[in-house]
Amino acid sequence: MRQAAQATVGHDTSAALQVSRLAKRYGEIQAVADVSFTVRHGEIVGLLGPNGAGKTTTIDMILGVLEPDAGQVLIEGIDVAARRKAALARTGFAAVYTALPGNLTVQENLRVFGMIYGVRMLTARIDAVVTQFELERFRHTRCGLLSSGEQMRVGMAKALLNAPGLLLFDEPTASLDPATAQTVRAHLRAVATGQRCGILWTSHNMYEVETVCDRVLFVSRGRILLEGDPRVLPRQHGVANLEELFIRIARERLSGPQGAAA
Amino acid sequence: MSLRAVGAIALRQFYLLRGSPTRILPLFAWVAIDIVLWGFITRYLNSVGGAGFDFVPALLGAVLFWDFFTRVMQGVTTAFFEDIWSRNFLNIFASPLTTGEYLGGLVLTSVITSILGLATMLALAAGVFGLQFAALGLWLLPYLLVLFLFGIALGILAAGMVLRLGPASEWLVWPIPALLAPFAGVFYPLATLPPWMRAVSRALPPSYVFEGMRALVAGQAPDATLLLAGLGLALLQILLAAWAFRRIYRYTVRTGLLARYSAESF
Numbered sequence: 001m002r003q004a005a006q007a008t009v010g011h012d013t014s015a016a017l018q019v020s021r022l023a024k025r026y027g028e029i030q031a032v033a034d035v036s037f038t039v040r041h042g043e044i045v046g047l048l049g050p051n052g053a054g055k056t057t058t059i060d061m062i063l064g065v066l067e068p069d070a071g072q073v074l075i076e077g078i079d080v081a082a083r084r085k086a087a088l089a090r091t092g093f094a095a096v097y098t099a100l101p102g103n104l105t106v107q108e109n110l111r112v113f114g115m116i117y118g119v120r121m122l123t124a125r126i127d128a129v130v131t132q133f134e135l136e137r138f139r140h141t142r143c144g145l146l147s148s149g150e151q152m153r154v155g156m157a158k159a160l161l162n163a164p165g166l167l168l169f170d171e172p173t174a175s176l177d178p179a180t181a182q183t184v185r186a187h188l189r190a191v192a193t194g195q196r197c198g199i200l201w202t203s204h205n206m207y208e209v210e211t212v213c214d215r216v217l218f219v220s221r222g223r224i225l226l227e228g229d230p231r232v233l234p235r236q237h238g239v240a241n242l243e244e245l246f247i248r249i250a251r252e253r254l255s256g257p258q259g260a261a262a
Numbered sequence: 263m264s265l266r267a268v269g270a271i272a273l274r275q276f277y278l279l280r281g282s283p284t285r286i287l288p289l290f291a292w293v294a295i296d297i298v299l300w301g302f303i304t305r306y307l308n309s310v311g312g313a314g315f316d317f318v319p320a321l322l323g324a325v326l327f328w329d330f331f332t333r334v335m336q337g338v339t340t341a342f343f344e345d346i347w348s349r350n351f352l353n354i355f356a357s358p359l360t361t362g363e364y365l366g367g368l369v370l371t372s373v374i375t376s377i378l379g380l381a382t383m384l385a386l387a388a389g390v391f392g393l394q395f396a397a398l399g400l401w402l403l404p405y406l407l408v409l410f411l412f413g414i415a416l417g418i419l420a421a422g423m424v425l426r427l428g429p430a431s432e433w434l435v436w437p438i439p440a441l442l443a444p445f446a447g448v449f450y451p452l453a454t455l456p457p458w459m460r461a462v463s464r465a466l467p468p469s470y471v472f473e474g475m476r477a478l479v480a481g482q483a484p485d486a487t488l489l490l491a492g493l494g495l496a497l498l499q500i501l502l503a504a505w506a507f508r509r510i511y512r513y514t515v516r517t518g519l520l521a522r523y524s525a526e527s528f
Contacts, residue, residue, distance in 0.1 A: 026518065060521040063356040067516045089358040101274075101348035108277045115270035116357050142281070158353075 015074070016041050016166040016198025017062065022071035024057055024222075031057045033222040035071070039198040041165065044189070046209040046230065047202045049219035050250035055202045056095075058219070059168050062200070063093055076165045089118060092159030095170035099151045102144020106135055106154050109143055110161060117162040129157035132187060148175035156184065160191065167191070167199040173208060185212050206243040216242075220249050263366065267359050271367020272374065275341050279375075293329050293379045294386055300325040301391035319479045321449060322393050324472060326383045328448045331409040331468060332439040333379040337372025338417025339424075339435050346429050351523045361511050365504060368421070369414055376410070401478060404489055405471045411496035412467040415503040416442075422507035425514060429523070447472045467492040467499070 017039040024032040032054045039045045047055050060066035062073050064084045073080040078087040100109040107126065114122040130136055133153040143151055152175050159167055167188075173181040189212060192199050203209050209216060210230045218226040226233060226249070230242050239245045279285050304317040345354055354364065387393035395402055420435040427434070445459055446468040452460050463469040470492030474484035514520035 024518075057518075060518070065352060065356050065515060065521045066518050067512075085358045085360055088356070093356050095352070098349070098352045100353060101344075101350050103281065103348060104274065104277050105281075108274075112270045112274045112277070113353070113357065115266050115273065116354075116359050118264060118266060118358065 014041060015039065016043075016076060017200060018072075018074040018077075019058070019062065020072045020074075022058065022061055022073065023069045024054075024061060024066065025069055030222050032061070032068070035219070035222070035224055037217055037224065037227070039166065039200050041196040041198050042192055043214045044192050044199040044201055044212055046213035046216040047200055047219060048204075048206075048209060048216050048246060050246075053219040054222035055219055056170060057222075059093075059095075059170055059200070059202070062168060063091070064088060089162065090165045091168065092162060092164035092166070093168045094152070094155035094159040094172055095168075096148075096152060096172065096174045097170070098155070099148075100143050100154055100158060102151075103142060105140050105142050106130070106146075106157075107139045109154065110158060113158045114161050119162050122161075125161055125163075129160050132160070133157045133184075149177060149180055152176060153180070153184065156188075163195060163197075165197060167197055169199065169201045171202055171204065173203065173205065181208070188212070206241065206246055210242050218246070218249050220252070225249060263360065263362055267363040268366040268370060271341070271359075271364060272370040274367075275344065275371040275375075278344060289333075289375050289378050290382045293333065293383045296325055296329050297322070297383050297386045298390070301387065305391065316479070318391060318393055320476065322387055322391055323395070323475060323479070324448050326387055326393070327405065327409055327471065327475065328439070328443065328446075328468070329383060330376060330380050330406065331413045333376040334372050334410050334413025335417040335420065335439065337375040338368045338414060339420050340375075341368045341371040342417075342421040342424070343432060346424070346432070346523070349523075351520060355520055361508050362504075365418055365507060368417070372414065372417060373410075376413070380406075401474065401484060401489075404493065405475060408467045408471050408489070408492045408496050411493070411500055415496060415499035418500070418503035418507050422503070422510040425507070426510045426519075428519075442466060442468075445469070451476060465495070467496040470495075 015038045019038070020036050022032055022035045023030075035054070035058060037045070047058065049055050057066065061068045061071075062075070062080065064080045064087070073087075075087040076090050078090070080087045100113070104112070107130075110126045110129065111122065114126060119125050130139055133156055135150075135153060135157060138146060138150060138154075143154055146154065152172060156169070156172060159169070169188075172188075173184055176184060185208065188199060191197050201209075201213060213230050215228065216226075216230045216233065217224050226237075226245075228236065234241050234245050237245055237248075239248065279289075300322050304321045307317040307321070345351055384395065388395065416438060420438060424431050424435060445455075445462045446466050447455070447463060448468070452463050452469055452473060455463060470488045474489055477484040511520070514523070
């Protein structure tokens with residue numbers, strides 16, 4: 001199992017995201033260790049792993065809210081460390097743990113963040129994402145009054161406002177009902193294909209990962225252990241499905257000598 | 263720097279105010295209460311103190327100036343706290359917004375809210391208690407400017423402190439004006455203070471304002487050099503506060519505090 005498969009990272013200027021030898025340590029805990037991978041435009045890559053594997057830490061470093069100890073993050077060829085503003089203007093982000101301010105309406109939140117992201121023709125763009133995520137009837141409702149699933153859809157609408165080249169979703173469908181989750185997955189698949197947007201997606205729903213992702217990266221104890229097509233990997237490793245593979249990796253991690261950060 | 267991004271931060275505060283009367287009320291209520299309270303105190307002191315001294319400009323004017331400074335500072339910190347209270351840091355700082363644009367938005371918010379408070383105070387003090395601010399003439403503007411700049415500097419520094427120490431340190435911010443007031447000579451000449459307190463006063467731009475205001479009230483010409491010193495000091499303190507905020511922000515990014523801000527950390 002420990003056949004580490006670090007994704008190839010070259011100087012691919014068409015890549016939505018290039019992560020090279022990223023590392024972060026918190027005291028004695030190596031949260032992320034020498035992680036490298038690429039997300040191409042039009043591709044959905046699943047970042048999988050047990051709790052504390054280093055997925056969110058990796059996403060935080062990509063977003064520039066956490067400084068890596070080593071390594072480089074390029075978003076559409078732009079170095080986040082050197083040109084953070086330009087890199088993040090091409091990025092969208094939504095996570096289950098970062099709802100938009102509950103005391104503003106959907107429309108107000110989208111307008112404020114649209115201005116922050118420098119979105120042109122903002123009103124038309126807001127209309128487009130509101131329609132895309134079926135938020136019309138909530139447009140003038142305060143986000144705090146929405147269900148967690150509805151709030152997540154607002155977060156995704158915010159993430160897509162700037163028509164990003166890279167989307168980062170941390171467990172985006174965790175709070176959605178199955179029907180809405182299916183619709184959202186279809187939307188995001190269409191975004192990846194139609195807008196040539198690269199998507200990095202974390203999820204604990206293995207069915208979803210098999211359905212949506214073109215490629216998955218299994219992370220444990222801050223390292224990428226496996227990489228490949230989610231529909232092929234289980235067979236290659238002698239298990240019935242992706243969930244079994246996940247459980248095997250997670251158990252191996254628990255029996256290991258040290259944990260990792262979130 | 264994107265002015266649109268700066269405007270977005272201020273627009274957010276406008277939306278909050280528009281949607282919540284409980285946020286609008288404090289812009290006017292506390293300053294109005296202060297002016298009414300001190301207005302009657304000065305009226306009483308004038309009635310028992312004889313004709314030698316007019317307490318209205320000396321005390322009520324001082325209260326008005328000090329409240330203005332307090333409102334400016336709290337305009338910055340309250341706008342910052344809104345992002346803490348709504349756990350919005352990750353959305354804000356994982357965006358293309360720079361710290362300069364963010365601080366610019368907080369300052370713009372404070373300009374608007376403090377002007378509303380100032381207008382309320384001026385209307386009450388002049389209309390009800392007969393405070394003649396016209397007597398200060400053109401000195402009024404630089405005095406307000408110095409207080410405004412110092413309020414901004416202190417607001418940015420206080421926001422940086424809370425960013426560094428965690429959400430629970432918010433309570434440390436509210437008493438700051440009260441802690442500084444004895445040193446700033448709001449109600450008495452600096453000569454009243456012991457030497458060590460006067461040394462602290464010299465680092466506080468408001469002390470130059472209040473000394474100048476008392477000279478004007480007493481019919482003397484205020485020292486323009488001292489006013490310029492206060493102005494220069496306030497500008498320097500804004501630069502230092504912005505530098506400190508940026509350094510603290512970098513620290514929170516390096517240590518992971520920003521990404522996990524809701525967790526308390528020292």
